[in-house]
Amino acid sequence: MTSPLTVLQTVFGYPAFRPLQEAVVQRLVDGEDALVLMPTGGGKSLCYQVPALVRPGCGIVISPLIALMQDQVDALRELGVRAAYLNSSLDSATAQTVEQALANGQLDLLYIAPERLVQNRMLDLLQRADIALFAIDEAHCVSQWGHDFRADYLQLSLLHERFPAVPRIALTATADARTRQEIITRLDLEGAEKFIAGFDRPNIRYRIALKQNPKQQLLRFLKAEHPRDAGIVYCLSRKKVEETALWLQQEGYNALPYHAGLPAALRSSHQSRFLREDAVIMVATIAFGMGIDKPDVRFVAHLDLPKTIEAYYQETGRAGRDGLPADAWLVYGLQDVLKLRQMMDNSEGSAEHKRAEQQRLNAMLGLCEITTCRRQALLHYFGDDLPQPCGNCDTCLEPVPTWDGTEAARMALSAVYRTGQRFGVNHLIEVLRGIENDRIFQYDHHCLPTFGVGKALDNHQWRSVFRQLVAGGYLTADLERFGALRLQDKCRGLLKGEETLQLRKDIARKATRQQTRQPLPEEVDVGLWEALRECRRSLAETQGIPPYIIFHDRTLQDMCAQLPRDIAAFGRLSGVGERKRDKYGRDFLRVIEQHLEQSTA
Known part of the structure; x- marks a missing residue:
């Protein structure tokens, strides 16, 4: 056998393995199983590519996205690796040629979509071939609690049953403790050694702000910091994707839309342009991105709130894979929270699943509203610790001012209670500020003790209070009553005077920001x-x-x-x-x- 280090140096051109890579590679070379959690850009692919070239036979890579296989295979062929893929995009003659190459021992690596792998015909072919290893990429897709669940992944436990002597490696960049355990159980990896690298991506600057005028906020961000860079802008709906892409085009940017409702050929064309051209901005739903291997994505922007920290980490991780400075930029508002909770309530999942999703959304909101280092909170969620504040997130660079919001919060909660928990934010603010209009008189709310007690705060400040009470779990929206706010058990202590509450002091951001990254080191001509x-x-x-x-x-x-x-x-x-x-x-x-x-x- 050629040594793993020799393969790394001669084929891939790297002088040494990164932390953990060498141990993972040796584990597979020795014929043992492994579970690998490594941040995006941390070098997961080398963990199976190198041992596939060291061990006799062909490495089989199960990958969830057809569109990305060709790109990965092209990169390997450039290195002289005999690589191919099998998926539904190939015509029968081409697929037969690839299958024959596998049977004849003429491939080093073969990428297969999970739905094809589990077909009996494919399994029979693999049984006759010489297999070096199985790599299950994006393994979090096996978890029904995860954000990228793929039903085909549930059948992959058959690999251990049908090929007990072939080592397996499951890899993901995003999995909390619960998802990790489900990966182990569903893929029958109880005997696998677990390799968990730190989740930190120190080159990414995390920045989260309130929505004020989202398009103009995005435009200022692009003009000031990324005027000619490649990036991704995520939106929650297909309609918003298309509107945002068109608007960016009108503003002079090379922006392309991407969502599952577009024709497959157009999606493929847009993805190809994003990968091959410079300074393309992809405006997309979460249908775009898993496995994206473009190293020079300089920013990932969210115009809507992701529903989980896992999704946020996965999506922002597509920035700065080359290790150079990159930005993760997000704007959000109370309407995002209400919309996501409505989507969850209307889903067909079980009550247990809905509760878990609500908990994950609350964790995401907590990350947004936090007044301390965002990176510490993000890493803590995945069980990783950062002893000191990072110095490279907005709350570190521009510490968030806070204020004692205890009394304001009690006023807000009282207004919700005294109006019968039947009204939304706008009406509640009118009650608190003593606004006299037909709707107030219709319900006799001008007679309430809370009417006009909050005149000291303006509309913007009251919206901030209500948003933070929802984010903190003191209030929730009754979606059957069009967003009417309802009290939660957590608010009892606050109403009884048993606890106090520090709130963020929301300050309007300046229209322009200083350039935050140097495009090139000073010594570069x-x-x-x-x-x-x-x-x-x-x-x-x-x-x-x-x-x-x-x-x-x-x-x-x-x-x-x-x-x-x-x-x-x-x-x-x-x-x-x-x-x-x-x-x-x-x-x-x-x-x-x-x-x-x-x-x-």
Whole structure:
């Protein structure tokens, strides 16, 4: 057997394994099972790709998204790896050719959609082939408590039954303790060694703000910080996706819509453009993103509140996979909370499932309303600890002012109670502020003790109070009464004077922000950087592949910093394996040579 480190260096061009990778790889090389939790961009794919190349036979990768298999296979073929995929996008003749290659031992890695893998015909073919390992990617899809549940994954326990001697590895970037246990149970991985890397992505800056004018907030963010960057904007509905994409196009951005209601060919085209072109903004529902391998996504923006911290972590994790600075930006409001809770109440899940979903939404709201370090709270949710505040989230960079909201909260709760728990936020604010109108007189609410007691606060401040009471579990919305607020048991202590409440002091953000990231390190020559990017773009366009499959931005930065002058020095750059050294070295060395000549002329 070739050693794993040799494969890593000669095929993938990396000098050493990252933390945990080496132990995971050795576990699989030794023929044992593994469960791997590693953050997006942490190098999960190498955990099964390297042992698949070390062990005899073909590595089988179960991947949930057909559209992404081709991209992953293209990247492997660029490295000289014999890779292919089998899914419903192939015609019968092409699929037969791939199956024959598997049977003849001519493949190193084969990507298969789960629904195809569990077919008897496919299982019979695998039984006759020489299999190195099974890799179950995005393993959280097996959990009915998770955010990306896929029923086909529930059948994957058959791998252990049908292929007991073949090692299996299940991988995910997002799983709390409950989801981890379900993965182990459903995939029959009780004997697997668990490898849990830290969940921290220190290069991502987390920022969460209240909705004021969401489109203008997004526009200011893009103009100030990401005018020419690739990014993803997530929206809750298909209609909002299309409206936002069109609006961004009108504002001069290269924005594309993506949701499950679009024709498959159009979705595929938009995804291909996002992966292959520079500075494309994908506006999408959560139908887009799982397994996205584009390293230079510089921001992920949410125009609506994600319903769980798992979903938020998974979606924001698509930013900055190359390790360079990136932004996770979110705006939310009370209406987001009410809409998500309505969707949950109207779902067909069991009462237990609905309760679990409500708890997860409450945790997401808690992350939004927190006044301390967001990264510490986010990591704590996944059982990971950060001893000190991160210094790279909005609450660290701009500490949140708070105020004693105890008395205001009691007024708000009293107004809910005295109006019969039958009215929404707008009417309750009118009662508290003493607004005299037909609706107030219709219900005799001008006679209530709470009428006009809250004149000291304006509409914006009262909305903040109600939003934080809902987020804190003191109030909930009765969706059968069009969002009427109802008291929860938690409010008893507050109403009885047994506890106090500190609330966020919501302050309108400034219209502009300072640039928060340096696009390039100071030592990088911008002229050479652009010349290398143009060389990469031209080579990628000729081959019909995304530029990052040739080299990541980090490798181009290494070229700028180290200025290799010969093929041996070029081969020592991070991310340059033997295959890419021989295939592209001369092209990039020529660009460097020309730049140096012009600099000294």
